[in-house]
Amino acid sequence: MPGFTDVLRRAFSWGRGEAEGVDILGQQEGINYDDILAQLNIVKSEVDRYKLKLLGEINEYHTKLVGAIRAHDNESIEINASELVIKKRVYKLVASYGHLIGIAIERIKDARTMEAITKALAPLHYAMGAISNYLSGLAPDATASLASVFESTENVIRKVNVLSSVLPEGRSLALLDDDVKKAISEAMAEAQAETEKLTPQVPRAVSPEELEAKLIEYIKASGGVIRVSKVAEELGVSPAAVRDMLARLEAKGVLKVEGLGQRA
Numbered sequence: 001m002p003g004f005t006d007v008l009r010r011a012f013s014w015g016r017g018e019a020e021g022v023d024i025l026g027q028q029e030g031i032n033y034d035d036i037l038a039q040l041n042i043v044k045s046e047v048d049r050y051k052l053k054l055l056g057e058i059n060e061y062h063t064k065l066v067g068a069i070r071a072h073d074n075e076s077i078e079i080n081a082s083e084l085v086i087k088k089r090v091y092k093l094v095a096s097y098g099h100l101i102g103i104a105i106e107r108i109k110d111a112r113t114m115e116a117i118t119k120a121l122a123p124l125h126y127a128m129g130a131i132s133n134y135l136s137g138l139a140p141d142a143t144a145s146l147a148s149v150f151e152s153t154e155n156v157i158r159k160v161n162v163l164s165s166v167l168p169e170g171r172s173l174a175l176l177d178d179d180v181k182k183a184i185s186e187a188m189a190e191a192q193a194e195t196e197k198l199t200p201q202v203p204r205a206v207s208p209e210e211l212e213a214k215l216i217e218y219i220k221a222s223g224g225v226i227r228v229s230k231v232a233e234e235l236g237v238s239p240a241a242v243r244d245m246l247a248r249l250e251a252k253g254v255l256k257v258e259g260l261g262q263r264a
Contacts, residue, residue, distance in 0.1 A: 033112045036156055040105050043152045047098040050145060054091045055198060061087060062200040069203065078241050085208055088199050090142045093131050095191035096184075097149075100124055103183050117160060122180045123187070124153050208245075211235055215245050219255065 061084040068076035104120035128150045135143045202208075218231055232239045250257050 031114070031117070031160065033108060033117070036117065036159065037105060037108055039152065039156045039159075040101055040108075043149060043156070044098060044101045044105070046149045046152060047094060047101060050149065051091065051094055051098065053145075054087060054094065058084060058087045058091060058199050065203070074237055074241075078237060081202055082208060084200075084202050086139055088195060088202075090135065090139050091199060092191050092195040093134065094142075094146070095194050096187045097124070097127050097131060099187035099190045100127055100183065101153075103187065119179050119183075121157055121160060123183045125157060126180070126184065127187075128153060211237065211241075212245050212249060215242065216249070216254065 061080050065077065065080040065084055068080055100123045104124060107116050107120040110116070131146070132143055132150070135146070214235055215231065218234060219226055228239045228242050232242045235242070246255075246257050249255050
């Protein structure tokens with residue numbers, strides 16, 4: 001696999017004529033690294049503010065969930081448990097992005113070169129697309145909230161004016177530089193630890209994942225034929241919630257539902 005510097009050199013040679021013998025990597029006078037660092041710090045501050053907002057929402061849903069469990073309000077339990085799980089996933093993604101920005105800032109501080117700045121910004125470029133695609137269906141409101149953060153990052157990328165040529169159009173993780181993939185993996189691991197430390201856990205009894213696991217076990221024990229109303233009673237949820245879980249499991253390829261959710 002060609003090195004990141006080689007890819008960068010070729011990207012800049014397009015349309016300029018390699019015969020000119022211009023060393024693009026050596027022409028760094030046009031890049032104001034202090035300005036880029038300042039802008040990235042502003043983006044990180046935006047991310048930190050949004051994380052605080054998410055933590056407030058997560059704690060609010062957790063409080064509502066605990067109250068619903070005590071009141072045996074199954075409908076509220078379903079709603080708040082689902083929202084809590086979604087908000088925690090969003091927090092983890094946003095935290096990952098925040099860690100990537102921190103990595104970018106440190107890399108640019110340590111080595112003020114074109115190669116360093118490209119490797120620093122490449123994970124952010126990839127993460128923006130991946131996070132937007134994931135959240136577009138899961139939490140559209142979060143996508144809208146992150147729009148300004150991503151726009152600020154794009155402004156930095158446009159100012160540097162390299163990544164559009166260097167990164168694959170599809171932002172394929174498999175085609176990224178090993179250092180870039182390592183930075184993304186490290187950021188995700190740190191975000192996972194941060195999420196577990198700062199956010200409350202979803203009670204196992206009402207966790208969507210736990211309920212789905214119980215539903216699968218129930219289906220196996222029943223020989224694949226179930227009555228939705230009976231399953232709902234056993235799991236302590238509404239029949240609509242059971243149908244939703246069946247639909248999710250079918251979408252995942254775990255089972256096939258026949259007869260309006262009566263046979264699985």
